[in-house]
Amino acid sequence: MTHNLSDSKILNLKKIANNIRKSIIEMLTEAGSGHTAGALGMADIFTFIYFHSLRHDPQNPLWVNRDRVVLSNGHICPVLYATMAHAGYFPKEELQTLRKFGSRLQGHPDRNFMPWMETSSGPLGSGLSQAVGMAIADKMETGQKTIYAILSDGELDEGNIWEAIMLANKEKLSNLIIIIDRNNIQISGNTEKIMPLYDLKDKFKSFHLFTEEIDGHNFEEINGAILKAKINKAGPSVIIANTIPGKGVKAWENDYHWHGKVPTKEEMELALVELGNSSF
């Protein structure tokens, strides 16, 4: 584990994230339905996890000593699928089967179809509980794994999340890293209008969790936060990642309407051109 990312490493991660964004846009356009904004917003975090920090083996996806990634807000699964395909878990061409009958890439993650995902998810609020369970089980054994739980901010409306946070703290789950996609939108509008979350950092601190707040598109900040979380042995860590929903396509950024809709073919073409011209 390197403590600082080299410029070439950062450039490489940016290129991968950019390609993942292209795949997300292509697959969602082909599918004709799905969730665009959150998937694009989390491309950098997923890239960092799968291409830098995760102990895993895409050629041996069920390797017992692997770290675990639990995607709780399952509706952003296009970013998970695209990242896994780019990491080599399955062919990239398969991304075009998203949401189609018989596809391994179900509309929401379903490990009956794709057992290389750690959980099936979609109904909000229960992924953190499952990650807490994995962390507890790991602590009963070697305690050597890192369990990453990825949550949305809108999902924090669910009471189940706070039940899980209290237990994670009680059990001092230092092998658990919770990443909150703080993009300020949910399906019906702005999070602060639908159900105000206020200062999330204060909330998590009051639950006695080691809490960091970062720019979720800055690889150095992501790296620093995950390193600090791994060093923290007192208990679980929370990383509040401020992200831009729809990140990468200017016309879609920060517009909650893109939470649950997909591009038309024309919108896709424009977006791909925009991403193709990205300079790093």
Place this chain on the structure above:
Amino acid sequence: MLNQKLKLNAKIFNTDPEGKVTSYGAGVEKISTRQGFGDGLLKAGASDEKIVVLSADLSESTKANLFAERFPDRFIEVGVAEQNMAGVASGIASMGKIPFIASYAIFNPGRNWEQIRTTICYNNQPVKIIGSHAGLSVGPDGGSHQALEDIALSRVLPNMVVISPCDSIEAKKATIACSKTKDPTYIRLARNDTPIITTEETPFEIGKAQIFFAPEIGLAHVGIIATGPILYKALMAAKDLEKMGIKVKVMNLSTIKPLDEKAIIALAKETKAIVTVEDHQIAGGMGSACAECLAQNYPTLIEFVGVHDKFGQSGTPLELENKYDIDIASIIKKVGDILKRKI
């Protein structure tokens, strides 16, 4: 007479010193099914280190405390948070362990039904869900605590196995048996001490129904299918009916899912009249499961003894079974009703 091929408790029909037979077996040893679960869990936990137990602040009531005291490192107290408990157990199971989650049936699988559906059944994780204090027999706690819907809630879920043991010994065996399977499983338990119907020697197999009572000679006129401790009342009713010259068979249907269709169809073929008995809503319960099976395979007259679309209230179990028509007299009445329909 009792089917002694199954080595049942021969003292089951004992009466109290005054010779009075009651619904609660005054002359018979009584232990709660939750106690049987606690004993079974201790035994299973001793032989398999993969077994982990989670409790939502009710470890004494559910008897999970027996395990907690013996294996504190494999016991997790999650607080009053049944939804979290279900999800956490799913995560623990995904790492190769066998978690038991224990609470009252009204909360588990009531309060946390969607978490059970998605994180346990949809993910097909081997979590064992223990719902204690099920049924009207909870008594004084009142209607809010009397789970009468849990069989319906659990049996509707794909991958789920549903077991409702008739006594503490069967509860112990069911607990040990389910700890060895990969299936999500719901075990329904009762709070009160109830008669010991079986013995340690009585065979038990998940998914297998058994005939506990049969006429001495000849075919039965009516087949009674019961699940849970209320089976005792069905046996007492059978004894009374025998005296009236009405021949019945009584089946212990402790596994409600997967349903022993072969045994149920065989009983229907013999009797052409089935009465189901359960301490649960009629809608969606064990009787419904039998009706679904028979309607498709061997349409048969059926009467249901169970709670008819009502919530319970405070009272003694005896007062409640009488008020909600799940007592011995109600079973006898339904047998009479179905015999009239049969003609």
